[in-house]
Amino acid sequence: xxxxxxxxxxxxxxxxxxxxxxxxxxxxxxxxxxxxxxxxxxxxxxxxxxxxxxxxxxxxxxxxxxxxxxxxxxxxxxxxxxxxxxxxxxxxxxxxxxxxxxxxxxxxxxxxxx
Amino acid sequence: xxxxxxxxxxxxxxxxxxxxxxxxxxxxxxxxxxxxxxxxxxxxxxxxxxxxxxxxxxxxxxxxxxxxxxxxxxxxxxxxxxxxxxxxxxxxxxxxxxxxxxxxxxxxxx
Numbered sequence: 652x653x654x655x656x657x658x659x660x661x662x663x664x665x666x667x668x669x670x671x672x673x674x675x676x677x678x679x680x681x682x683x684x685x686x687x688x689x690x691x692x693x694x695x696x697x698x699x700x701x702x703x704x705x706x707x708x709x710x711x712x713x714x715x716x717x718x719x720x721x722x723x724x725x726x727x728x729x730x731x732x733x734x735x736x737x738x739x740x741x742x743x744x745x746x747x748x749x750x751x752x753x754x755x756x757x758x759x760x761x762x763x764x765x
Numbered sequence: 766x767x768x769x770x771x772x773x774x775x776x777x778x779x780x781x782x783x784x785x786x787x788x789x790x791x792x793x794x795x796x797x798x799x800x801x802x803x804x805x806x807x808x809x810x811x812x813x814x815x816x817x818x819x820x821x822x823x824x825x826x827x828x829x830x831x832x833x834x835x836x837x838x839x840x841x842x843x844x845x846x847x848x849x850x851x852x853x854x855x856x857x858x859x860x861x862x863x864x865x866x867x868x869x870x871x872x873x874x875x
Binding site: 655693694695743752753 | 771
């Protein structure tokens with residue numbers, strides 16, 4: 652969805668390196684989310700934010716941190732990457748005032764940790 | 766927390782046949798159930814959703830049914846077409862969080 656963009660789309664890094672994945676949205680939504688997707692495990696929530704001053708841990712936050720720089724930007728950091736963080740990462744936004752809290756996903760970032 | 770199970774993990778159907786994907790959830794407080802379609806190289810996209818106060822919803826060739834008593838909901842795709850081939854995810858929402866099933870890879874054989 653072009654309204655939610657993620658950079659980079661692909662990243663290879665080494666164990667112990669710090670990396671940042673970035674997400675931007677033009678939908679004007681206050682709520683933003685970071686998920687990781689692993690084969691056979693579906694999507695699991697890492698962190699979510701309901702506005703610029705609000706950050707909440709999700710199901711699997713250990714080893715990750717986030718920053719909500721503005722309403723439109725939500726970054727995910729891996730402070731010291733490890734191989735089991737190899738996964739597909741998705742950013743999403745949602746609007747709770749809509750008919751259903753539909754989540755709009757970005758195209759994903761494929762991360763490989765060697 | 767909520768636990769969402771999804772079956773089958775893979776499904777192959779002939780073009781024109783129907784496809785059914787089933788999900789169960791554990792927490793009776795869940796009140797919103799969206800279904801997402803994920804095509805190769807893209808993020809999931811919402812295709813249909815249902816709230817807990819509704820038993821069935823239909824949108825052209827796709828429909829969703831919800832049985833609150835049994836805590837399960839299903840996606841039905843009729844008259845399948847090759848472009849329906851994708852991975853489908855169910856989800857259940859409690860409050861501010863979404864819990865996803867593990868996905869079903871649907872292949873429609875021309």
